[in-house]
Amino acid sequence: MSNPYRLWEIQGRSNTGPFCDEDEFLPKIFAPRLREIVNKYEIKYDPKTPVPTDDKMADRIWQAGWELFREVGLYNTDTHRIIKLSDEEITEALYATSDRYWVGAGKDAVLWKHRSVEDTEPPFCIYSPDCTCSEELFYSYCLAFLKEPLLDGFCAPILEESMGQLIRSASPFEINGCTEHIYKMRLAAKQVGRPGTFFVAVGTAEHDTGQIAVSNNDWGVRTTDSRIIGTLTEFKTADTLLNRAVHCAQYGCYSGNLTGPIYGGWCGGSEGVAVALVAYSLNGLCIYGTQYNQHFPFHLNWGSNTTRELLWPISMAGQAMARNSKLLYTSNGFANAGPMTEMLFYETACHALVSVVTGWHLWEMASTRNKFRNRATPLEARLGMEVGHAVARQGMKRGQANEIALKLLSKYEANAGDAPKGAEYQECYDVAKANPTQEHYDMYRKVKDEVAKLGVEFPF
Amino acid sequence: MSLEELCKAVETGDQDKGKDLAQKLVEGGTDPLQIIAALTKVMDEIGEKFARLEIFLPEMMMSGEAMSKVVGVLTPHLKAGGGGEPKGKVVLGTVKGDLHEIGKNIVKLMLQVGFFEVRDIGVDADPITFIKQAEEFGADIIGASSLMTTTMPHQKEMIDILKDEGKRDKYKVVIGGAPTTVEWAEEIGADLYAPDAGSAAKLFTDLLKK
Secondary structure, three states, rough: OOOOOOHOOOOOOOHHHHHHHEEHHHHHHHHHHHHHHHHHHOOOOOOOOOOOOOOHHHHHHHHHHHHHHHHHHHOOOOOOOEEEOHHHHHHHHHHHHOOOEEOOHHOHHHHHHOOOOOOOOOOOOOOOOOOEEEEHHHHHHHHHHOOOOOOOOOOOOEOOOOOOOOOOOOOHHHHHHHHHHHHHHHHHHHOOOOOEEEEEOOOOOOOHHHHHHHEEEOEEEEOOOOEEEEEEEOOOOOOOHHHHEEEEEEHHHHHEEEEEEEOOOOOOHHHHHHHHHHHHHHHHHHHHOEEEEEEEEOOOOOOOOOOHHHHHHHHHHHHHHHHOOOOOOEEEEOOOOOOHHHHHHHHHHHHHHHHOOOOOEEEEEHHHHHOOOOOOOHHHHHHHHHHHHHHOOOOOOOOHHHHHHHHHHHHHHHHHHHOOOOOOHHHHHOOOOOEEEEHHHHHHHHHHHHHHOOOOOOOO | OHHHHHHHHOOOOOOHHHHHHHHHHHOOOOOHHHHHHHHHHHHHHHHHHHOOOOOOOHHHHHHHHHHHHHHHHHHHHHHOOOOOOOOOEEEEEEEOOOOOHHHHHHHHHHHHHHEEEEEOOOOEEEEHHHHHHHHHHHOOEEEEEEEOHHHOOOHHHHHHHHHHHHOHHHOOEEOOOOOOHHHEEEEEOOEEEOOOOHHHHHHHHHHHHO
């Protein structure tokens, strides 16, 4: 069976679930319940071990996430009611879902499978800069990413303008921007000879109308592609998001549940973030009916997830889900530093290494915390994916990954709060040819060689 | 019953105890301004701990809520003594098309404990709603948050409408949110870019002095 799971029974709970004043949901229901659950399951963060090997704690985090999802549910801000599921329903959904999907089309189709802890199968690699970009650079960006050899899926940058006009969410300009977005992705994929590449599109659409407008198997987002459906932080949804879930199900394309639990926010610390990641994954499966989850936990002050207080929950939640489910989930890196800085390469390598050894697939890389226009490139993502492939192929164990992660952290962690912004795409890429400049490539190669000396056995 | 106990109640987020102690203290003759001064120091320390993430949002919000309740108890006494006027009135919301609220809600709390009166108009707020609410509330400041690049133009749209209606000088406009920058604030003609919640009360206070 493919998701969505019991679509209309679940959707109906937006109208029939327990009523709750929105002001009360997070402070009175979510936060205290999460705190109780973290204590009940004796979940303890250890800053000295970004990659723990505690299988029992991983299993407790799975149970804790399950309990959180069952007890708290998902709050619909439009109806002020909570969508909840029973243990029986969660169990049924986990049984019925598939552990693998063919995505993309033709010769470019890829089988995307569930991974286990210390799996020797390489991760599924989705390249995404996660940033906004200038309209005149968008096409070059698409070409540059689609030329990446390890690319299994591609999510293009977000357009800020279309035809020289600012894109305003939920307006006709957004629909126009979405059309431009997908047409240029399609053309770029054809030009580089990968026309069937799996797309996650379109990021320019903040509103459901923009997404739905470009569903088209001839020129638009195909049924072999995917959409992302966000969950509002924390554990809230809205009709505009549920509209997307229904549309994806009925159109027949793939979908992923996008979540960003915040370290320091309503989840509290690292332990709460780990539990929330598991609970969000069950939300994606059961309520949105998604085939995968796309997680980007991040630091409240920095907006990044490459420091140890975020690597720990990534690592633990990955192991929890790998050991107890057949779910698919991508680890979305958010780095502090910007392009063409050594710090960004170290951050990306560390994030990829920790994620892959603990069961995740990769979604790299939101450079400069995805805050600045044009400040992300394919080259940092390339290093991350190469690390991911190497870690899997060599059968790296968590203990070794932990040692390497600590060495990498020592190179950048102290600068997390004040990281360099680096360069913009056009300053470190040849825009016409969509290739990195020599200076940029040399920096990538230097860091890659250093990472190799730490014990990462790159195939090339 | 002591001021120290009240400070502890606010620090631990015990709303009922805080209200009760504040009432008893003020009835026992303690100067409400002295109470406010002590609690302001407590909240400053909590704010600093939160900024360093030595405590997390739930704890900070609980303290803030307790502080708000205590201020509610003290306000009539402050007004009777000729003090306790708010520093300013703020209409605060997340712009149209944007459903994110966490940053806006932290700013709201920081402003409230910093003695601003805040009218929260929620998320997905139309530019006209910001302006109408500011008119009705008699606001000094309009604060507009955006977390998505494609919703940032609604911050500009609101300022443009204020200009078109000849009301631009009536309000100070503050913008914030993850994708926004000081450059964007300057480009669209906002009066202030608020980079984080922690500095909001101070920046808003300084803005009103200009």
